[in-house]
Structure formats: C-alpha cells, structure tokens
Amino acid sequence: MTDATARKRGRPRRTESADTRDLILNAAREEFSERGYEKTSVRAIAKAAGVDSALVHHYFGTKEQVFAAAVEVAFAPALKIRDAVLEGPLDDVGERMTRMIFGLWENPVTRTPLLAIIRSAVNNDTAAAVFRRLISTQLLRRIAGEIDAPDAELRAELAAAQLVGIAMLRYVIKVEPIASADPEEIIARVAPVVQGHLTHSVNP
Template sequence: MRSAVGQNRGMSAGAVRRGRRPAGEDTRASIVAAAREEFAAKGYDAVSMRGVARAAGVDPGLIRHYFDGKGELFAASLVPAGADPQALAGRFAEGGIEGLGERLARTVLAVWDAPDGQVQLRLVLSGLLSADGHVQELPRYLQRTVFDQVAALLPREVAARRVGLVASQVLGVLVARHLLRLEPVASMSPDELVQSIAPTIQRYLEGVDEGLAPGPPEEQNSSHGEY
C-alpha cells in the first residue's frame, strides 16, 4: 500500500547513510530517519524491520530495543525529525501537575509549529481523516509514549477521562491551526496561543470542571445522634 507517507517522498532531508553507525551517534534518531525514508519510498506494506536496520546501519535487534514493532516504528517516523515524544514528555511531566498545562502546550507547539512539523502534521491529519489504517498507529504510539506519562501523575480512577480531554484540546488546536487555518488561532504567536489554551488544559488535568458531588455527611451528623 502507498500510504499517505508514501505520497510525501521529499519529507526528509537527504539520503540515509549506509554502513554501521559509529559509537556515540544518536542511534534512535538514525533508525527513525531510515524508517522515514523507507516508508516514503516503498509504502508501509513493502517495508521490513530488517530493511530499515540495513538502511540505518544497525543490527535488527536494536530496532526492537527502541520500538515494539513495525507499527510503532512507522508511527515514530510520522513525528517531526529530531523529536522523541517519550523524552519530551518525560521533561514536561517531571515537574508534576503544577504548571503542566503550560509546559505541555509549549512543547506540543514547539514540535508541530516547526516547518517540518507542519508538513508532517498535515500528512498525519489527512491520513487520520481518511481513516488510513496505518496512520492510526500514531495515536496509539503517542498514548504510550506521552499520555501514559501524564496519566501516571493523576488519580487512577479519573486519569483516562482527564487525559482524553487534554488530548482532545491539543488535537483540536493543531487541526484548527495547521489544517483548517482558522483565525485567529492560525495567526497567533506560540506564546499567545500557549497563554490561551494552557489554563484549559490545566483545568482538565486538575479536574476542577468535573463537578464532583460532596462526600457523604459525617456519621456524627447523622440522624442517629451518635457521637
């Protein structure tokens, strides 16, 4: 199959170097760059993990050290070059809940507002809207690498609900900004947009809009009159 990625053959810069990678080089980034080239040139179905390993100059077993399978590797290739979602999420999550909405929003915009990020985002969103089955790997990948780290900071019983609301807010802003080009969102500076959406994300994270009912009255206030 020629997926949406296969239609964007020029999305990565330069050919992938052949041969084994020297020590100290960013191995994960090399694997992702090779995968992006392979998927763009051949389409999803024709690419193999072994072929990506050859293109990246690494042992095939090393790819499985970083990625659970071909689907996850494909998802990683859809992320803008140089961005490691798991590492980025680890940085904005390490400060805890306080201020997390702003850190998350700023990180997301920094990644997807970049020129390469905008190209990749339009590619991804087009694939998602067309129900491209392979592009559906990306939400699952981001769930595991990004949103699971956010969920770990929240009470377990409400984590899925709150993270889902955060994800919907972030995706909605990206669609409005880069796919639909809705004003004023499309023209706002990153700082303006962060200051506008961060409070909403923070409310979702803290659950202040959940309308939780007060707990049951204390037993000593019951009609039994026991103290």
C-alpha cells in the same frame, strides 16, 4: 568477522545499515506527507530512497510497520520533552504541556512529519490505529500516571484532545484567525483549559 568478510557475504556494515534505514525513513515521511497513507506504497518509498523494495521490507516489514517507525521518529522530540514536562509541579503542568505541543508544531523541522502523520491518520483507519497506539502507550498513559484521580486517563485524553483540535485548526485546516494568531496568545488562553482537564475537580 571482519568488515571485508561481511561485505563479501552481502551483509551491510553497521554504519551502512543505519544510513540506509535513515534514508528509507526520510523518504517514507516525505511520501506519507505528500500522498497520505493509502496512496503511498512500499515501492514508492523504495524508489524515493533510491533502494530496492526488498530493503524496505528487510528493515521495516510491511507498509504499516514503516508508518509506525515514521510516527515514532516524528514523535521522538515530544517523548524526550515529555518527562521534563512532567517533572515539575502539577499546578502548572497545563502550561508546560501546551508549550511543549506548540513548540513542536511551530518548529518547521518537527511540523512537517507531524503533518504527514495527522493527514494519514485522518484518512485511513490503519494509520489512525498506529497513531492511536503510539499516543496511548507513549504519551497519554505516562501523563495519566502522574494524575492522582480515578479518571486520570480520561483527563489526559481530554487535555490531548484540546491540543490536537487546536493544532488541526491552526496547522492543518488553517482556519483564520487562529491560523495566524500569535502562539503566545493561544498558549495563554489554552493552557488554563488544559490545566483544568488535568487537575481541577469536577463538580457533580
């Protein structure tokens, strides 16, 4: 089938589909960031993207599915870096993991969608479930798989909790002095704790 035939039948070309999908995703991230999950509607996302609501449903389905796609895109840089972090020796995985997370938060390009996701997850159970599912399947289980310990999943979750908690205080709630502290100072203090969660033996 030619492009001309496809257009006559109302089917978007592949490039047009990709562009429209990206346009909707960008609008969704902005809406979730400004309004949160509960106050964001498919209609509002469509309006911000300059498309019909039917197109949002066509590409993504429900609002929950749009949010899930936005979360996945926002965490794509972390998932790409993840394997590089885990390739090195476990003796310093805590520092590599800490630097990875802070690198994402310190970069304005990746920080904005992360803020949208965190704010939505904190205020809405559905958004929290989507966020939790992605983190568990794409990040924590992968990290736990590299740890040779019977409580590997707990270790990975404790390490993540350490980093998420600090990120909340620094970037979301903006508590001083942690909000304005030098990132290198925070990494130097936090990385050994993350390392301890991941690999250090636990005394009975």
